[in-house]
Amino acid sequence: MTTSPPRQRATPTARSTVVRGASGAVALIAATALAPAAWGTTYAVTTELLPPDHPLFGALLRALPGGLLLLLVTRTLPRGDWWWKALVLGALNIGALYPLLFVAAELLPGGVAGTLGAVQPLIVAGLAVAVLRERPSAWRIGWGVAGVVGIGLVVLGPTARLDGVGILAGLAGAGSMALGVVLTKHWGFPAGVGPVTLAGWQLTAGGVLLLPLTLLVEGAPPHIDGSAVTGYLWLGTVGGFIAHALWFRGIGRLPVTATAMLVLLSPLVAALIGALVLGEAFTLSQFAGFGLALAALVAGQLNPDQLARFRKEGNLA
Numbered sequence: 001m002t003t004s005p006p007r008q009r010a011t012p013t014a015r016s017t018v019v020r021g022a023s024g025a026v027a028l029i030a031a032t033a034l035a036p037a038a039w040g041t042t043y044a045v046t047t048e049l050l051p052p053d054h055p056l057f058g059a060l061l062r063a064l065p066g067g068l069l070l071l072l073v074t075r076t077l078p079r080g081d082w083w084w085k086a087l088v089l090g091a092l093n094i095g096a097l098y099p100l101l102f103v104a105a106e107l108l109p110g111g112v113a114g115t116l117g118a119v120q121p122l123i124v125a126g127l128a129v130a131v132l133r134e135r136p137s138a139w140r141i142g143w144g145v146a147g148v149v150g151i152g153l154v155v156l157g158p159t160a161r162l163d164g165v166g167i168l169a170g171l172a173g174a175g176s177m178a179l180g181v182v183l184t185k186h187w188g189f190p191a192g193v194g195p196v197t198l199a200g201w202q203l204t205a206g207g208v209l210l211l212p213l214t215l216l217v218e219g220a221p222p223h224i225d226g227s228a229v230t231g232y233l234w235l236g237t238v239g240g241f242i243a244h245a246l247w248f249r250g251i252g253r254l255p256v257t258a259t260a261m262l263v264l265l266s267p268l269v270a271a272l273i274g275a276l277v278l279g280e281a282f283t284l285s286q287f288a289g290f291g292l293a294l295a296a297l298v299a300g301q302l303n304p305d306q307l308a309r310f311r312k313e314g315n316l317a
Helices: 012-039 040-050 055-073 082-095 096-107 110-117 122-132 138-155 163-185 194-216 226-253 257-277 285-300 305-313
Strands: none
Touching: 012 226, 040 226, 040 257, 055 082, 055 096, 055 194, 055 226, 082 096, 082 163, 082 194, 096 163, 096 194, 110 138, 110 163, 110 257, 122 138, 122 163, 122 226, 122 257, 138 257, 138 285, 163 226, 163 257, 194 226, 226 257, 257 285
């Protein structure tokens, strides 16, 4: 008569390794999530602190000074093909993105524009299959759709108007950043270059592209008072080079589709600031949408296969 060997439990060392790995991943996700959370403050800062009718000037100050500062600090310029790669990434993530968002914001209510931006994780999922040759994840695609529905419930009002050009601009903006995220993951970091240096390259490239467009569209800079200085400093530091450095660090280390799901934080933070600071009331459907979007964001960071493996490693030697 034969008997099967008793099931072995994981040693304390093996379990602690799993715990440390999971804790490190959570910390990295949390740090990366600070970037879209900071971007979610843009609407309130723009409307409450900055001079009106100069969004491109605000975008320029958000990009170029911080990019030049990072170049000064890191003292590292692109080499070889990274000159054109940095220009492409800077255009997609900043130089083209901000004007497209400006057009969408001008022609659409904020709720419609925010919902279009929430489509970005789905675009990233499709591009990850085409560019990175990743296997489609039904789990993350399903939660991506749920995230769009949740954001729609939070930010869409019953009288939201639609404009064809505005919708195209909003989708193009989401697509521009999505392609920038996927290409950043595809190209990786050059040898000896970290996320701070990469952020400096892209912010500078995007700012250089924005400079002539800003002068052409908006003309002379607006009058800047004390409140505007505070707003521009916030957008240029916390919402600028700090957020972008954290964002590119996360893209380099986390699954690209999961990272893109964190973008849902931007409209959620904007809505939360509207309710807590600007006195905007939340309806029951908005609370439900908020919960659904948060659930989608968290679930998008999980992978069923990885969960099964962690459970196995936590119970078996």
